[in-house]
Amino acid sequence: MSTAHDQFARVAHLLEVNRPEQALEELGRLPAGLSTEVAAFRLRAAALTDLDRWDDVVAVARQGLAEAGPDAELLGRLGLALRHRGAYADAERALLDALARTPNNPWLLCQYADLCTAVGQTDKAEKLVARAAAIVPDLPSVYASRFQLAYARGDDRAAETVAEEFLAAWPTHPVALALHGHAAALRGRMGTAHRSFRQAVAHDPTDADYAEAAWESRVHAHPLLVPLRPLHRFGVFRTWLVAVAVIVLLNLAGLDLLAGLFALSWFLFCVWSWIAPPLVRRLVRRRWRA
């Protein structure tokens, strides 16, 4: 029995250090008796979750539920995977079945909150996150759910605050670093964004999303896009309103030539902001492939 415990503990450790593929190999080597235990299904579903293999998570969770009986964690994994596959009503049923068994599980509460956020039910999501936060305030899932909620509400400032709190509580957590990067990018701080994404990749090199985000923030650091930084920092609409106000004021002051020149350069800047990012993206990609 102790060897079984050791084997499961080894797999759990592999998952902790972000080696889901090795964890799956390890699970594949389990003897027949152990591989149908609920712990094996839980670990397999967790590893597949880390790899974003949602169809396989659904299959493993369903098989585990069929063989080992109802289990809150497997139901939670099933709900999470069904959400990623776009089956929101089925995902809700799985998560509610899980919460019926363990209503005070903060991870499950966060999963349900994320689902509600994704379908636009932000008020319900807020109550669910608040309940999870009352149980374990500094759980990574709680921070991640609070971030998604703020983002879905369009409140970039609140999202940035949550990301900073998350990073302060978990300075090397890859999700904390990635969300910090996203928040910085939303607020136009491209240098900070790139640093955070790069650190996220360093702590979890297997995640394709972090690599993509790090690459994207690298594009924004391209010299051709430097003129656009104030635009991102200050917000497109606000910058534009200020520019129009300047043109109108120059016109009213009778400085027609100056107003014309300013308007022309502003127009070129607008066109540049539209054309340059896709252009640079293509340039950088071609250089990487060459």
Place this chain on the structure above:
Amino acid sequence: MADDLFTPTIAPPPYQPARPPWRVQSLLYPAVFGGPTAVTVLAALNGRRLGLPRSALLTVLAAGLAGLVARVGVSLALFDADSGRPSRLIGALAGGLVWAAVAAVQKRPFRAYELRGGEPASLWGPGIAAVLVCGLAEAVLIGALMAA
């Protein structure tokens, strides 16, 4: 445990919109270059792609109509037929304000769409088409009204 939070509230959607929506932030560009009509047409289509209710569509159409009336009214009141530039600026301003109304209605649903893992559609073709067609139509309308 009787709990309101644990009662199901998510129904399967009656249908899936066939085409992905455009990024709401990107609609600002056709708004500025094309004017209120261009952004209204694109935003109305985008609302359908996001699966928004009729009230959201009506808000967009009302804002678009107000923007168009304001543009034409201000252009006629302030400028004679001497130059096109200030009139274009008024058009950009009206378009920008309509975009602000559109963003207020569509930003949250678009972000929920992103959180569901959705990718936005490219606005290049439709954006340029809307700028050319709707921008030209508005210019012709204002020109005709000035001449009348």
